[in-house]
Amino acid sequence: MTPVPMHLGSLHPMEQALTLVLAFGPFVVLGIVIAVRRRHDRAADEELARQDRASNPQRER
Numbered sequence: 001m002t003p004v005p006m007h008l009g010s011l012h013p014m015e016q017a018l019t020l021v022l023a024f025g026p027f028v029v030l031g032i033v034i035a036v037r038r039r040h041d042r043a044a045d046e047e048l049a050r051q052d053r054a055s056n057p058q059r060e061r
Contacts, residue, residue: 011019
């Protein structure tokens with residue numbers, strides 16, 4: 001007897017792919033969004049620091 005529940009039967013390969021996308025897709029998208037936002041925030045922080053150094057040339061960090 002197979003470990004697949006008998007009332008479901010085996011899934012078609014397309015159904016298996018869809019199940020994996022639905023199960024893990026949101027986490028992949030979330031990871032991409034977090035990476036893009038961090039990159040954007042880092043660039044904004046660097047721009048602010050650059051502007052601060054330009055406006056206060058005598059101030060050292």
